[in-house]
Amino acid sequence: MTMKFSEEFVWGTATSSFQIEGAYQEDHRSESIWDRFCTQKGTIADGSDGSTACDHYHLWPQDIALMRSIGVRSYRFSVAWPRILPAGTGKPNEAGLAFYERLVDELLEADIQPMVTLYHWDLPQSLQDRGGWPHRDTAKAFVEYAHIVSRRLGDRVGYWVTHNEPWCIATLGHLTGDHAPGIKSAPEMLATAHHVLLSHGWAVPVIRSETSNTKVGIVVNLTPTYPASPSDYDAEAARSLDGRFNRWYLDPLYKGKYPEDIVREYQTQGDLPPTGLAFVKEGDMKAISIKTDFLGINYYFRAIVRSEKIPDEKNLPREIPVPSPENCTDMGWEVYPDGLRKILMRVHHDYAPPAIYITENGCAYAAGPDSNDHIKDTQRIQYIESHIRSVHKAITEGAPVMGYYLWSLMDNFEWAFGYTKRFGMVWVDFTTQRRILKASAQRYTEIIRENAIGDDSNIS
Ligand code: IFM
Numbered sequence: 001m002t003m004k005f006s007e008e009f010v011w012g013t014a015t016s017s018f019q020i021e022g023a024y025q026e027d028h029r030s031e032s033i034w035d036r037f038c039t040q041k042g043t044i045a046d047g048s049d050g051s052t053a054c055d056h057y058h059l060w061p062q063d064i065a066l067m068r069s070i071g072v073r074s075y076r077f078s079v080a081w082p083r084i085l086p087a088g089t090g091k092p093n094e095a096g097l098a099f100y101e102r103l104v105d106e107l108l109e110a111d112i113q114p115m116v117t118l119y120h121w122d123l124p125q126s127l128q129d130r131g132g133w134p135h136r137d138t139a140k141a142f143v144e145y146a147h148i149v150s151r152r153l154g155d156r157v158g159y160w161v162t163h164n165e166p167w168c169i170a171t172l173g174h175l176t177g178d179h180a181p182g183i184k185s186a187p188e189m190l191a192t193a194h195h196v197l198l199s200h201g202w203a204v205p206v207i208r209s210e211t212s213n214t215k216v217g218i219v220v221n222l223t224p225t226y227p228a229s230p231s232d233y234d235a236e237a238a239r240s241l242d243g244r245f246n247r248w249y250l251d252p253l254y255k256g257k258y259p260e261d262i263v264r265e266y267q268t269q270g271d272l273p274p275t276g277l278a279f280v281k282e283g284d285m286k287a288i289s290i291k292t293d294f295l296g297i298n299y300y301f302r303a304i305v306r307s308e309k310i311p312d313e314k315n316l317p318r319e320i321p322v323p324s325p326e327n328c329t330d331m332g333w334e335v336y337p338d339g340l341r342k343i344l345m346r347v348h349h350d351y352a353p354p355a356i357y358i359t360e361n362g363c364a365y366a367a368g369p370d371s372n373d374h375i376k377d378t379q380r381i382q383y384i385e386s387h388i389r390s391v392h393k394a395i396t397e398g399a400p401v402m403g404y405y406l407w408s409l410m411d412n413f414e415w416a417f418g419y420t421k422r423f424g425m426v427w428v429d430f431t432t433q434r435r436i437l438k439a440s441a442q443r444y445t446e447i448i449r450e451n452a453i454g455d456d457s458n459i460s
Helices: 033-039 056-070 094-109 125-129 136-153 166-174 186-210 232-255 260-269 284-288 338-351 378-396 439-450
Strands: 002-004 010-014 074-078 113-119 159-164 215-221 225-227 294-298 303-305 356-361 401-407 426-428 435-437 452-454
Touching (some): 002 378, 010 113, 010 356, 010 439, 033 125, 056 094, 056 439, 074 159, 074 401, 094 113, 094 136, 113 136, 136 186, 159 186, 159 294, 159 356, 166 186, 166 232, 186 215, 186 232, 186 260, 215 232, 215 356, 232 260, 232 284, 232 338, 294 338, 338 356, 338 378, 356 378, 378 401, 378 439, 378 452, 439 452
Parallel strands (some): 010 074, 010 401, 074 113, 113 159, 159 215, 215 294, 356 401
Antiparallel strands (some): 426 435
16 A cells, blocks of 8 residues: 655755854854864764864755755755854854855755754854853844844745754753753753743744745654553653653643643752742743744654652553664664654644644664665665654644655764764765765655655565
8 A cells, every 4th residue: 555645745854054064164154052062072972073064065056966866845954043143143144144045046946945944053152151042132132143044035935943952952952961052950951941932932923024925833852752661650750751851842832831740840859949930021921832834843762751769569560661772773762653653643632733844853874885885774764664654644643744854864963973873865975075875865765756655665
């Protein structure tokens, strides 16, 4: 049986500025928090940085040609704030705006629709020096930045994303310190999450005022949580993780409030004062819950959750289905395609966004070129096929999924992992900057051309 997609379904691929552009000091681009973070010892697995990355800043015509040859209909990329406003606010940098304008024009020429993400983590360091996301002024600065970019590109770009993965910005950047700016503070994490969401809410009407006929949304990374056993303890732990990971972002966006059970937990832990969410000011929740045109969902894995508490005799023994290493990607993330269907149906039922795009889905596998320059990344093909099937099932069950963006177009700088993890359907030799299409890119071409996938198709 063949799973057919609608004619309007958007097949795309995604990247982000810091991960691919390089040219970190060119054309007046200023330092970003990631440039600074990479200079700090022990932050990046291979000691690398984004100074050259895929050199996309120079090789973008070639990268558009690659996308064209693959057949993608849309390209999701992000704009580097430090290229547009080197001082974070104030005078825009014409060279930065001109770069993205050329990119957009050439994409349209190649019949590839741009989806622009305004913030994919490269905050100007100057704004960090003024306090960064834990400070409300950064939300105001974001609106200024969003206004400048949308004024310049609004007549040509059909899809706008305010932020990529607020959970990562808040948690990895401000709680665990694994990402820039490397802060480890729960109160700062919570303030960051709020100001990122607030800046989204404030920016949406501004973007709309500068664009016509365009769709505006935000991208969240979602992780469906599964209790490790039927015990009450594990169910409780799964509820809590779901609240911190998923509902903390979806509830404000769609219900105009933070989840009360998690607010209480943060208060009990001492991460919030007993008085609650002091950073929430009058009108904030209304601003955050502004209606948008779509929700972008990034899906990579599920979470199997086990309580730290010891179950009492009445509870069932807890069995933890530990994923086998063969079923994990090079990131150690379990391959679990049904989690995508599950989270899509949950979002559809609980939050009802008018449209959903899978704005990222993909996997890291090391497969590289053989002596004939062929790259048989069979595991990636299996991964893509199984997740696309899962999307199709969700559509059949009623979820309004309008498109799928494969992460990523090409191997790139994978944040704290440097260049040690390869997510691309295009291989990049980081010494020569040579690009080679992997077998997965060829398979993606077929899927796009057929606009369909076999329900258990064989790998060619
Ligand atoms: O590379 C990242 C991307 O920048 C954000 N989403 C997850 C990807 C894989 O880790």
